[in-house]
Amino acid sequence: MKTRLLGFLTLTTIVLSTPAFATIDSLWTSPSTYGYKGPLLNYSTNRAHYFYVLDSVAQRCRIYHSESFSQLYSFPLVCGTYTYLYTYYLNDVDGNGHPEVLLSEYGYPNYSVRIIDMLAGTVVRAWSQSGYSYTVRWVGTTMGSSTLKLALDLANTSSPYPYPSVLLVYSLGITGVADGLAAPRPNTPGIQLEQNYPNPFNSSAIIEFNLNQAGHTVLKIYNQLGQEVAKLVDQDLKAGKHVVRWEGVEVSSGVYYYQLQTPEGTETKKLVLMR
Numbered sequence: 001m002k003t004r005l006l007g008f009l010t011l012t013t014i015v016l017s018t019p020a021f022a023t024i025d026s027l028w029t030s031p032s033t034y035g036y037k038g039p040l041l042n043y044s045t046n047r048a049h050y051f052y053v054l055d056s057v058a059q060r061c062r063i064y065h066s067e068s069f070s071q072l073y074s075f076p077l078v079c080g081t082y083t084y085l086y087t088y089y090l091n092d093v094d095g096n097g098h099p100e101v102l103l104s105e106y107g108y109p110n111y112s113v114r115i116i117d118m119l120a121g122t123v124v125r126a127w128s129q130s131g132y133s134y135t136v137r138w139v140g141t142t143m144g145s146s147t148l149k150l151a152l153d154l155a156n157t158s159s160p161y162p163y164p165s166v167l168l169v170y171s172l173g174i175t176g177v178a179d180g181l182a183a184p185r186p187n188t189p190g191i192q193l194e195q196n197y198p199n200p201f202n203s204s205a206i207i208e209f210n211l212n213q214a215g216h217t218v219l220k221i222y223n224q225l226g227q228e229v230a231k232l233v234d235q236d237l238k239a240g241k242h243v244v245r246w247e248g249v250e251v252s253s254g255v256y257y258y259q260l261q262t263p264e265g266t267e268t269k270k271l272v273l274m275r
């Protein structure tokens with residue numbers, strides 16, 4: 001507000017200003033000069049666990065953590081005329097502990113779909129056929145089932161328009177994982193959570209971890225629905241190496257997750273029980 005005296009008249013000028021983008025948490029500039037960018041969501045919660053960049057110059061797909069924006073994965077693109085990523089990622093179809101993306105390649109008239117492992121950049125599965133177009137329509141679970149399914153629209157592009165099509169529904173052989181357990185995060189400084197051994201196991205599993213500083217530590221086991229099935233540690237621990245055994249006698253065979261929570265952060269890994 002500015003005030004000026006003009007004789008006996010006081011003139012008041014009100015200056016209004018609105019802060020631009022006042023609600024933005026952070027700003028992020030991707031390294032590509034151009035290319036498609038967007039979120040990769042958990043299908044069950046619609047939360048963004050990752051951001052992706054299709055780097056058209058380097059011909060690579062880059063995957064970033066949704067909070068820290070640190071790069072987690074980078075793999076080459078197998079490009080058609082146009083390449084797109086589907087909105088939702090997949091929870092470890094090939095069993096290597098890392099998620100996958102659904103990649104669509106548009107090269108008229110033959111459109112293809114691939115499942116790409118984020119870590120290795122390898123093709124887990126592909127749908128491509130001359131004279132046909134594959135389009136991702138849906139990823140999720142169906143009523144009465146917790147198994148993740150993929151639906152593709154298969155159109156016969158060699159036929160007169162409009163192209164006749166069918167809906168193909170595939171079971172991906174994995175269970176939808178609750179929000180927070182499915183998204184790998186960068187290694188947390190100060191925490192060294194080792195892979196359990198043996199893995200798979202049929203009687204007991206050994207879990208080792210190392211703490212750089214003392215503090216309250218919690219180690220829990222979750223099933224694929226995100227439900228807690230065991231609490232192995234919930235106490236103050238000294239810095240150094242610790243070894244914990246999980247018997248798993250009260251649960252059925254399947255994939256589980258063990259999560260270590262410390263004052264320095266949280267880490268999660270997968271283990272498999274086979275009887």
